Amino acid sequence: MSQHENRQSRAAAPATGRVGILGGGQLARMSAEAAVELGVSVVVLDPEPGSPAGQVTRQIVAGWTDECALENLAREIDVVTLENEFVDPRALEILIRHGVKARPSLPSFTIVRDKLVQKQHLAAHGLPVGPFTEASSANDVRRFAARHDWPVVLKARSHGYDGRGVAVARNAGELESAMQLLGSGARSLLVEAQIAFEAELATMVVRGIRGEIACYPVVETVQAGFVCALVRAPAAIPTEVAARARDTAVRAVEAIDGAGVHGVEMFLTQSGEVVVNEIAPRPHNSGHYTIEACATSQFENHLRAVLGWPLGPTDMRVPAAVMVNVLATRSGSAAALDAAVLRAPRDLQAKIHLYGKRELRPGRKMGHVTALGSTLREAEKHATSMLEALDV
Amino acid sequence: MSQHENRQSRAAAPATGRVGILGGGQLARMSAEAAVELGVSVVVLDPEPGSPAGQVTRQIVAGWTDECALENLAREIDVVTLENEFVDPRALEILIRHGVKARPSLPSFTIVRDKLVQKQHLAAHGLPVGPFTEASSANDVRRFAARHDWPVVLKARSHGYDGRGVAVARNAGELESAMQLLGSGARSLLVEAQIAFEAELATMVVRGIRGEIACYPVVETVQAGFVCALVRAPAAIPTEVAARARDTAVRAVEAIDGAGVHGVEMFLTQSGEVVVNEIAPRPHNSGHYTIEACATSQFENHLRAVLGWPLGPTDMRVPAAVMVNVLATRSGSAAALDAAVLRAPRDLQAKIHLYGKRELRPGRKMGHVTALGSTLREAEKHATSMLEALDV
Numbered sequence: 001m002s003q004h005e006n007r008q009s010r011a012a013a014p015a016t017g018r019v020g021i022l023g024g025g026q027l028a029r030m031s032a033e034a035a036v037e038l039g040v041s042v043v044v045l046d047p048e049p050g051s052p053a054g055q056v057t058r059q060i061v062a063g064w065t066d067e068c069a070l071e072n073l074a075r076e077i078d079v080v081t082l083e084n085e086f087v088d089p090r091a092l093e094i095l096i097r098h099g100v101k102a103r104p105s106l107p108s109f110t111i112v113r114d115k116l117v118q119k120q121h122l123a124a125h126g127l128p129v130g131p132f133t134e135a136s137s138a139n140d141v142r143r144f145a146a147r148h149d150w151p152v153v154l155k156a157r158s159h160g161y162d163g164r165g166v167a168v169a170r171n172a173g174e175l176e177s178a179m180q181l182l183g184s185g186a187r188s189l190l191v192e193a194q195i196a197f198e199a200e201l202a203t204m205v206v207r208g209i210r211g212e213i214a215c216y217p218v219v220e221t222v223q224a225g226f227v228c229a230l231v232r233a234p235a236a237i238p239t240e241v242a243a244r245a246r247d248t249a250v251r252a253v254e255a256i257d258g259a260g261v262h263g264v265e266m267f268l269t270q271s272g273e274v275v276v277n278e279i280a281p282r283p284h285n286s287g288h289y290t291i292e293a294c295a296t297s298q299f300e301n302h303l304r305a306v307l308g309w310p311l312g313p314t315d316m317r318v319p320a321a322v323m324v325n326v327l328a329t330r331s332g333s334a335a336a337l338d339a340a341v342l343r344a345p346r347d348l349q350a351k352i353h354l355y356g357k358r359e360l361r362p363g364r365k366m367g368h369v370t371a372l373g374s375t376l377r378e379a380e381k382h383a384t385s386m387l388e389a390l391d392v
Numbered sequence: 393m394s395q396h397e398n399r400q401s402r403a404a405a406p407a408t409g410r411v412g413i414l415g416g417g418q419l420a421r422m423s424a425e426a427a428v429e430l431g432v433s434v435v436v437l438d439p440e441p442g443s444p445a446g447q448v449t450r451q452i453v454a455g456w457t458d459e460c461a462l463e464n465l466a467r468e469i470d471v472v473t474l475e476n477e478f479v480d481p482r483a484l485e486i487l488i489r490h491g492v493k494a495r496p497s498l499p500s501f502t503i504v505r506d507k508l509v510q511k512q513h514l515a516a517h518g519l520p521v522g523p524f525t526e527a528s529s530a531n532d533v534r535r536f537a538a539r540h541d542w543p544v545v546l547k548a549r550s551h552g553y554d555g556r557g558v559a560v561a562r563n564a565g566e567l568e569s570a571m572q573l574l575g576s577g578a579r580s581l582l583v584e585a586q587i588a589f590e591a592e593l594a595t596m597v598v599r600g601i602r603g604e605i606a607c608y609p610v611v612e613t614v615q616a617g618f619v620c621a622l623v624r625a626p627a628a629i630p631t632e633v634a635a636r637a638r639d640t641a642v643r644a645v646e647a648i649d650g651a652g653v654h655g656v657e658m659f660l661t662q663s664g665e666v667v668v669n670e671i672a673p674r675p676h677n678s679g680h681y682t683i684e685a686c687a688t689s690q691f692e693n694h695l696r697a698v699l700g701w702p703l704g705p706t707d708m709r710v711p712a713a714v715m716v717n718v719l720a721t722r723s724g725s726a727a728a729l730d731a732a733v734l735r736a737p738r739d740l741q742a743k744i745h746l747y748g749k750r751e752l753r754p755g756r757k758m759g760h761v762t763a764l765g766s767t768l769r770e771a772e773k774h775a776t777s778m779l780e781a782l783d784v
Contacts, residue, residue, distance in 0.1 A: 016442075016447050016748065029428070032428055033425065033428040033429060035448065036421070036424055036425040036428060036448040036449070037425060037745065039444075039447050039448060039730075039746065039748035040448070041447060041448060050408075052431075055408050055431050055433060056427065056428040056431060056432070056433060057428070057449070058450060295738035295739070296738060304734070309734055310734050310735050312734075312738060313737070313738050317739070338431075342696070342701055342702050342704075343702050345705070346687035346688060346704060346705050347687070347709070353429065354431065356408065356431035
């Protein structure tokens with residue numbers, strides 16, 4: 001074969017998947033890791049230089065709506081997805097105008113990124129959700145509480161995560177400070193009745209671009225101060241409840257016409273109901289356990305889904321898995337943590353993942369540990385003893 | 393903290409590891425995959441655009457001795473390593489001149505890349521090797537055969553791999569054609585007596601920059617036409633033999649003052665001796681099984697070693713693992729293989745890795761399958777049935 005022919009035949013070969021991710025945090029970083037084995041190239045856009053993902057894959061350092069940067073990004077990718085909901089929808093608009101396929105789609109993202117609009121949309125589509133309302137003033141909240149009782153949960157409609165943009169008012173006296181915490185006044189808030197739950201559940205729902213669905217096992221999440229601290233997979237709940245939660249989660253993702261992986265957070269109420277709390281249109285902290293515990297990780301399946309490739313099987317390959325987040329407890333350099341992880345023992349049971357964040361800040365997610373076991377109790381023991389050994 | 397202070401403290405933080413790899417094939421690709429989780433950035437240099445590694449990490453497309461490209465590469469990396477022995481040593485020289493640390497070092501690489509010099513060096517350091525000589529003519533070979541008998545193995549001193557650059561002459565009548573196959577005349581050859589072996593063994597030896605050693609289990613390799621077809625880990629040999637093989641391999645790597653991972657190929661002779669065949673100063677096909685089967689993969693340990701980081705534990709986490717190469721049996725597009733792998737069943741037992749090569753060529757390594765089991769027999773069954781299902 002002549003060199004010319006050889007060059008031709010290579011040009012004619014199908015292109016590898018080229019995916020852009022808006023946001024360069026740990027979710028993009030773990031997606032980039034999954035991408036390597038799939039032969040998918042990943043470019044992230046993030047305003048912060050040296051982002052967790054930017055350390056390991058190509059990063060364009062620019063603001064979300066930097067026209068020029070987005071035009072450059074468009075040349076390098078076929079599909080764009082995102083790893084957080086802080087992205088300005090105009091970024092998707094610009095990329096779409098330059099021929100990039102947005103997954104999630106712009107309409108879907110527009111619904112999901114506004115927590116109030118998302119909840120209204122889910123309710124309108126018959127999904128079970130707890131009592132909620134829009135509140136533009138303290139009076140609106142008081143009226144809601146008069147009907148549904150205190151405490152109430154106040155949520156900023158966008159830009160909230162890991163406890164930011166969320167405040168609880170246990171009574172009328174706490175309302176003022178809770179609203180101040182959320183920067184009240186600028187925009188209306190989402191107000192919810194605090195659900196008396198038996199357990200917090202979550203599942204990852206993958207939806208392909210032709211509507212095909214793959215759903216991961218239902219897990220139990222344990223929050224500490226609105227931050228996910230621990231995930232038990234599968235949740236220790238009756239099969240019937242798990243089936244109902246899966247069904248609810250799938251219907252929720254279909255209602256928003258999602259594409260890719262979605263983390264669906266739910267409550268199992270004390271009366272045995274399953275209600276939807278929130279949907280995140282991306283890989284999710286409650287699905288990190290899938291890297292070690294499932295046939296296909298949530299990150300790989302997200303890439304498969306947004307590329308229009310066949311979805312991978314989602315079944316667990318072990319009886320039980322527990323994930324605990326590595327949360328910083330103080331401020332300072334993360335160098336000691338990095339060193340501790342490099343020297344940590346390695347067994348089949350517990351695996352540490354670090355996100356490459358250089359600075360500790362109290363409560364900051366620095367990484368996570370996933371442990372496997374023949375029972376949840378055993379996996380949890382492995383996970384927590386590994387976490388203690390790290391001494392963050 | 394003001395923005396200014398914040399920027400300062402980020403600048404003062406220790407840099408992430410930045411590694412350059414000369415060569416963009418599957419070994420660089422799997423190294424890039426291991427790099428993501430370590431937070432190590434990888435840039436590969438390879439003359440072929442869209443190389444297996446270049447699909448998933450940054451690639452500089454240039455010849456091995458392109459001064460300008462190497463200068464650019466030097467700006468992006470702290471340490472350079474390699475994934476094949478075809479690299480021109482001048483590439484290392486140029487990078488060293490620009491302040492990059494070369495691992496392996498230039499003297500070590502210069503010894504290893506020339507199979508004759510390597511063997512002379514090992515013999516001079518008291519390592520057990522089979523009978524060999526330098527041959528500049530057919531007469532030299534005949535003289536060697538008169539002493540050690542036919543068949544003899546002729547090897548090009550450099551640029552050989554997977555059976556290229558190797559020819560066997562079973563008798564004097566086959567000598568002429570064997571020498572022609574290797575392009576005789578240009579340069580002297582390495583000539584070896586063909587060893588009557590009980591088994592071909594290999595082990596991966598990791599050597600840190602302070603001389604610290606981590607050694608993987610001894611495995612058995614099964615070759616077909618000088619191409620590694622199957623690896624059984626651990627080798628089913630007496631403990632005493634395995635210990636001797638490990639010891640020999642470690643001494644061989646120390647003799648060449650290696651840095652990083654080395655694949656050490658050995659023969660277990662019919663009289664029970666262990667002799668060294670060849671050392672490759674890089675991750676090696678016989679160590680791919682470590683990705684699933686060992687506490688630290690050979691790729692991660694190679695990066696740790698060349699960066700001067702602590703080496704990870706090398707023990708197997710399962711009783712047995714078998715790796716089989718996915719070798720193309722025909723020519724054509726690899727698209728059907730890609731699709732088959734995306735749809736292949738996934739179980740804990742067998743894992744397929746593809747290298748992103750777009751074109752099948754008979755005998756070409758397209759990927760590999762590693763299977764785990766409680767016995768070698770079980771693992772081999774999983775591996776071969778997965779391979780058959782792929783129908784390459």
